[in-house]
Amino acid sequence: MLNMKHLASAFCLFVIFQTASAQLGFSHEIGVITGPLQFRSDFGSREDSKTNFGNSGFGIGVVHYLNFSYRADCNCFTTDTYFNDHFKLRNEISWNKTNLEHLGKFVDPSRVSIDADKLRGHKGVAKNLDIGTQLEFYPLSIRSFQSFSYRLAPFISLGVHYTSFSPEVSTTYENPNPLLTGNVLEPSNFYSLWDPGSVDASSGSAWSMVSSVGVRYKLDKLSDLMLDLRWQYYFSDWVDGLNHQLDFNKSDDWLVWFNIGYIYYLN
16 A cells, blocks of 8 residues: 555645745646656666666656746736746656566577566566655746747756655466465565565655756746656665665666646636
């Protein structure tokens, strides 16, 4: 199950922060995002193109922005400062899912070993619920963009997310002992060079660092189209339910997510 206690605490802090921010009179934007992603984990070989492109999934989310350049309480621009005119605060709740399998040279049809069979039979699912905040920087003036001086507004962002993960694991390896076939708690069903306990589909939580580069396109006075390419690094190696100790497992789990979004200006 998701770590709902920790997630609820994070959501409460999010609501408190938004309530306090609203009292300052800044304007708000809300939107939806969705798109494909590549999940980079301990499944397969990280440097193998089949793994990198094969273990792909999708994500969806709801985003909220604090726009510091405009005040909702007076329908007027805020004090003209560099921060107000070039930064927005992005808050997000999102969910992503990726079906995982071992791809590449170790499961090539030419491999006829028992370990190759174990890798072929091992499947997983990464499912992650995120809540977090990013600070977006716009090199061009936000005021000018809102006034249709130009229709494209590029940005970069950096932030922190709290992730509640609930991976799944399965195996179709035919164990010599029929009673053990399909048992995901049995080490002999998985790659022999992994230490016992390397496969664990327990739910958990972790912090993650999020960075992205993107662009907004002005559709009309109250709406934008957004394209966003995200890199998200989890401070955990258990997000995919697999954490083996071989030499090429050198980093925690991470993903690359390309999403398209629609943003609406509330006030």
